[in-house]
Amino acid sequence: MHCWAPKTHNQSKPTLVLIHGFGANAMWQFNDFIAPLKSKFNLYVPDLLFFGDSYTTRPERSESFQARCVAAVMDAQRVSGTMDVMGLSYGGFVAYSMAAQFPERVGRVVLGCAGVCLEEKDMEDGMFQVKSVDEAAEILLPQTPEKCRQLLRLSFYKPPPVTPSCFLADFIEVGNKF
Structure with a gap:
């Protein structure tokens, strides 16, 4: 999974993960938000699998699989402690799933236009x-x-x-x- 990450992780700043919805890649969705947010947060912006530069040969396609992959990327980046997660549209489903699967890792969750209660x-x-x-x-x-x-x-x-x-x-x- 491809992820934009800070050059150095500053322990004095909180960690924020931005998870995009359907679109070309994460930066297409969040490009205008990077500059104002990076001064206050350790900002991580992954391309979800099958978007941008993220691929897999595994057959899983669910938002819970995407959530596990985002968590694995954060582990690979050696991010410890809690992280705040913001998900937009489909990314909201992934963020919601991350919070459900990893409650000890996820602090605050912001869902934008996610429809997670859709029936x-x-x-x-x-x-x-x-x-x-x-x-x-x-x-x-x-x-x-x-x-x-x-x-x-x-x-x-x-x-x-x-x-x-x-x-x-x-x-x-x-x-x-x-």
């Missing part, structure tokens, strides 16, 4: 435009050009009017290699 009933009641968690996953991790178009329509205020299927198919093929 199937919320989908059924029409709270979202999808009917199930599986349908949401199909949109967020599209495997067909039509699902890519659906993601674009949901993600952009003014989505591109035309996106050729061949471009979308190439995007899917490249994304599936990781």
Whole structure:
């Protein structure tokens, strides 16, 4: 797992781990926050597995596995004591899982737009435009050009009017290699 880390860990500053949501990499999500936060915190910003420069050959894909990997990165960085964790969107699920699995290591937790209390009933009641968690996953991790178009329509205020299927198919093929 790739992780941006301070050059030296200052024992007098608290440790803060920023965990990104779906996106290209952690710095894409948190770049604007690094400068104001690094003066007050030992800041660690990992790329979750399958995002940015983080990969694995292991078959696990759950947020609890991601949480164990983030904890392992912190161990590899020789960070001892408690750490505060902030997770955004999918990163909130990972942060929540870290706090549940490692209560002795995680101090404060900040969850932004994480939906950790989301239930199937919320989908059924029409709270979202999808009917199930599986349908949401199909949109967020599209495997067909039509699902890519659906993601674009949901993600952009003014989505591109035309996106050729061949471009979308190439995007899917490249994304599936990781």
